[in-house]
Amino acid sequence: MRQIALLEKGFDKTPVEPLSGNYGDNRFFMKRDDMIPFSFGGNKARKAAEFYKEIKKSKADVVMTYGSNSSNHCRITANMAAAMGLSCHIISPEENREILYNTRLVEQFGAVIETCPVTQVAGTIKKRKAAYFAEGKTPYFITGGGHGNPGTESYVKAYREIAEYEKENQIYFDYIFHASGTGATQAGLVCGKLLFGDQKRKIVGISIAREEARGRQVVKESIGEYLGRDFERLYREEDLIFTDTFRLGGYGQYNEDVAKTIKKVMMQEGIPMDSTYVGKAFWGMCRYLQENDIKDKNILFIHTGGTPLFFDFMDRQKLQPGDAKKQGKG
Ligand SMILES: *Cc1c(COP(=O)(O)O)cnc(C)c1O
Numbered sequence: 001m002r003q004i005a006l007l008e009k010g011f012d013k014t015p016v017e018p019l020s021g022n023y024g025d026n027r028f029f030m031k032r033d034d035m036i037p038f039s040f041g042g043n044k045a046r047k048a049a050e051f052y053k054e055i056k057k058s059k060a061d062v063v064m065t066y067g068s069n070s071s072n073h074c075r076i077t078a079n080m081a082a083a084m085g086l087s088c089h090i091i092s093p094e095e096n097r098e099i100l101y102n103t104r105l106v107e108q109f110g111a112v113i114e115t116c117p118v119t120q121v122a123g124t125i126k127k128r129k130a131a132y133f134a135e136g137k138t139p140y141f142i143t144g145g146g147h148g149n150p151g152t153e154s155y156v157k158a159y160r161e162i163a164e165y166e167k168e169n170q171i172y173f174d175y176i177f178h179a180s181g182t183g184a185t186q187a188g189l190v191c192g193k194l195l196f197g198d199q200k201r202k203i204v205g206i207s208i209a210r211e212e213a214r215g216r217q218v219v220k221e222s223i224g225e226y227l228g229r230d231f232e233r234l235y236r237e238e239d240l241i242f243t244d245t246f247r248l249g250g251y252g253q254y255n256e257d258v259a260k261t262i263k264k265v266m267m268q269e270g271i272p273m274d275s276t277y278v279g280k281a282f283w284g285m286c287r288y289l290q291e292n293d294i295k296d297k298n299i300l301f302i303h304t305g306g307t308p309l310f311f312d313f314m315d316r317q318k319l320q321p322g323d324a325k326k327q328g329k330g
Contacts, residue, residue: 003038003083007052011036011045013161016169016300021268023286025295029173030271031162034278034305039105042305043185044076046154047146052080054150060140062132064089066121067144069113070100072306077142078109087111089132089139091125093118101308145182152226155188156195162300163196173201174297177288179281179304180205180215180242187222189302194227194234206284207244208277209251216242245291246284252276258283262313274309 014035019028036045055063063081067074069092081088090106094115106113116124125141132139145151166172180186186205193203207215219242224231248255254275262279265271273279285301288294 001083003079006038007049007080007083010049011038013164014158016162016165019265019269021264024289026289026297026299029298029300030269031158031300031302032271033158034271034303034307036305039076039079040072040305040307042072042076042307043155043302044072044146044305046158047151047184048076048080050150050154051142051146052084055080055084055086055140058138058140060086060138062087062089062137062139063142064091064125064129064132064139065142065144066091066125068092068096069106069111070096070098070103071145072102072309073145074111075102075105075109075308076146078106078111081111082109089114089128091116091121091128093121100312105308145184147182147184147222149226151184152188152191152222155185156192156226157188158302159189159192159196163192163198171298173300175289175294176201176203176300176302177281177285178203178205178302179208179277180219181208181210181277183215183219183222185302185304186219186240186242187226190219190223190239191226194223194239202241203239204285204288205242206281206288207242207247208280209247210244211247212242212244215244216240243284243288246280246287248280254280259313259317261286262310271303272307272310273303274306275313276309277306278303279313 015032017030017032019030033043033046034041038045063077063086065077069090074090078088088111090111090113092113092115095118129139176189178185189203193201219240223235227234258275258280261283262273262275265273265282273282282301
């Protein structure tokens with residue numbers, strides 16, 4: 001089966017492409033993790049390839065996870081479980097009821113979606129796991145967002161790909177930018193930097209939801225968990241740059257400038273970006289470079305996927321009757 005063969009072998013390196021649009025006084029490149037050839041790709045697909053190995057080892061027959069059923073993480077998890085012939089059980093906060101393209105895909109993959117109030121998540125997960133064990137089943141639980149060492153490992157690998165690209169192409173990226181959410185992506189990239197002994201490069205996580213104190217703390221903990229005994233020796237606070245300046249009020253929030261950035265990149269590069277993660281982070285990156293007066297550098301932006309959410313963005317952009325008039329074009 002194609003999907004299993006792909007997960008077994010591991011994904012090929014994702015492309016790095018120079019961008020041609022004008023996004024400020026720097027040279028811009030994009031690493032296309034959205035092109036990972038599994039279920040619309042993205043960082044959740046990259047993480048899933050590592051979780052796949054763990055699930056296989058564990059001999060689990062149910063894959064459990066937590067997350068909004070409209071999330072990229074739940075789409076990928078449900079797809080992987082279905083491909084492996086395992087059932088999938090998603091615990092989802094009932095406060096989040098939006099039906100997006102990801103939701104429909106999750107349903108199509110046959111995942112069981114159990115909703116509960118967000119305050120009862122921990123208890124619900126515990127109860128459900130115990131119920132599966134009582135039935136003689138073995139659940140494997142993936143932390144929300146694909147958090148944990150396998151998720152971190154997948155971005156240490158991405159960092160290695162970046163270092164290889166630099167060597168092959170005689171280029172050095174002064175900055176790496178990406179959308180930072182639950183933190184595993186950033187933790188992996190920073191661990192890669194620390195393990196490969198690169199002192200100079202800056203990795204900037206643009207927070208799409210969390211405030212700085214909490215977001216930073218979670219990334220730092222993941223770095224500690226992954227590096228173990230080497231943490232004290234390798235880690236310095238300045239290695240972790242996590243900014244909440246561009247969160248625009250929190251998860252899913254965006255403004256007209258983000259929307260304009262998405263349209264511009266779609267027009268100039270033919271690359272779709274969603275408004276929750278990638279478009280917001282790309283816009284945040286441009287602002288960050290401007291505000292910090294950073295010029296003439298090589299900048300790598302990691303496209304972390306989320307393509308189904310691009311179509312939800314497009315749906316919201318549809319003009320309502322009368323809008324054309326309101327905009328003075330009627
Ligand atoms: C989940 C997600 C992120 C954030 O990744 P974390 O590892 O949770 O920080 C960024 N971009 C997209 C498209 C995502 O789905």
